[in-house]
Amino acid sequence: MADFQANTRPFAELDRAGRTRRLRRLAEAALTAYAVPVARLTPLAHGQNTSFRVDGADGHRYVLRVQRPDGPGVAQVRAEMAWLSRLRRESGLVVPQPVPTRARDLVTVVADPAVPEPRTCVLCHWVEGRFVDERLSAPQLYAVGEFTARLHLHGARMNGLDRRRVDDLTEFGRTQVDGFSAAVVERAVAAAGGDERIRKAVARARAVRAELGYGSDVFGLVHGDLHQDNYLLHRGRVHVIDFDDCGYGHFAYDLAVACAALAHLPQREELKEALLDGYRSVRPAAATTDPGVLGAFAALRRVQLRLR
The missing domain is CATH 3.90.1200.10 (Aminoglycoside phosphotransferase (APH), C-terminal lobe)
Known part of the structure; x- marks a missing residue:
């Protein structure tokens, strides 16, 4: 009964963990649009957007971002990815490198019955490094x-x-x-x-x-x-x-x-x-x-x- 209720409760009534579980299923569906062999999917953060670390069976790592519904629209996210692609190619700066879908698009839009609205998703290669705060020099x-x-x-x-x-x-x-x-x-x-x-x-x-x-x-x-x-x-x-x-x-x-x-x-x-x-x-x-x-x-x- 508890599992049934967890799966049927409105998305807005779920706590952070519950929403992340629903969005994980949506993320799994989004990944089918990419030619990336997925070995493991791990939640990273649930803030305005929700991100997942993707460990590929090919040894590469990626980040899948599930866009918040009230954030930038599909065209705006596609523009963001276009800038990132050009930055990597033209400036030599290290920023996330977008992964195109099999259809050569830089975004994919996925719907799931357990999530109220379709979500725009993007996949980027993992960016190496460590965050520093108190010990910044x-x-x-x-x-x-x-x-x-x-x-x-x-x-x-x-x-x-x-x-x-x-x-x-x-x-x-x-x-x-x-x-x-x-x-x-x-x-x-x-x-x-x-x-x-x-x-x-x-x-x-x-x-x-x-x-x-x-x-x-x-x-x-x-x-x-x-x-x-x-x-x-x-x-x-x-x-x-x-x-x-x-x-x-x-x-x-x-x-x-x-x-x-x-x-x-x-x-x-x-x-x-x-x-x-x-x-x-x-x-x-x-x-x-x-x-x-x-x-x-x-x-x-x-x-x-x-x-x-």
């Missing part, structure tokens, strides 16, 4: 800065992909021509319980965006969520994963996110300087590293996380 952050600058050099050329803006405040904001319009800001302030600091942070970010402009030296396709859980260190090199939030924005947004993620560390100032020095070693004239600019985007990021 200045040379490591210098390398992260170099990586970020090279990522932005490539992102400056990636026009026309179907990806959102990374600086939108809310889902409502994404539906407006001006993501910082008065109507968007009013809704954001209301959602934050009337906190007027929201309005000030948005006004500051708007002014900085206008000052920077939208030339390819300051604006393009960016990672959108560059912090310690999304970059790994391997044999002296930086490897970056999880481009699910990638989109168009000012390059300073990426650096502001990376700097803000260091705030809990005692050596944060040294690490921030190393990060920016590494960035300037590739892009020496970048207005992106100006402290006032970074502060404005860091404040905007805090607002976004609060309203998420």
Whole structure:
């Protein structure tokens, strides 16, 4: 009886383990679209998306990501995979390498009766490395800065992909021509319980965006969520994963996110300087590293996380 009830309960009523079990069955179905001999499937994380480690019978490892239903749509996920493919091929940066399906598509959409809506799934080769936080060093952050600058050099050329803006405040904001319009800001302030600091942070970010402009030296396709859980260190090199939030924005947004993620560390100032020095070693004239600019985007990021 217990097993029957577990299999028939609405998906929304399941706990994390229950949802992961349902999504595992969907993941198994998704893998049939790929020419990958699967030996073992292991859950990795269940956050906004759900990921599984795939151990292939061919000795290779992969990651299968099952997309959340309220996240980027099929076309947007396909655009993300297209950028990753070009990054691997054209820049030499180590990022996830998408695996095409047998039909040569970079995504597959799978439905399962036990999951309320079809899910977009992608398969990528495993990225080697280890996550570091408390023991991060200045040379490591210098390398992260170099990586970020090279990522932005490539992102400056990636026009026309179907990806959102990374600086939108809310889902409502994404539906407006001006993501910082008065109507968007009013809704954001209301959602934050009337906190007027929201309005000030948005006004500051708007002014900085206008000052920077939208030339390819300051604006393009960016990672959108560059912090310690999304970059790994391997044999002296930086490897970056999880481009699910990638989109168009000012390059300073990426650096502001990376700097803000260091705030809990005692050596944060040294690490921030190393990060920016590494960035300037590739892009020496970048207005992106100006402290006032970074502060404005860091404040905007805090607002976004609060309203998420």
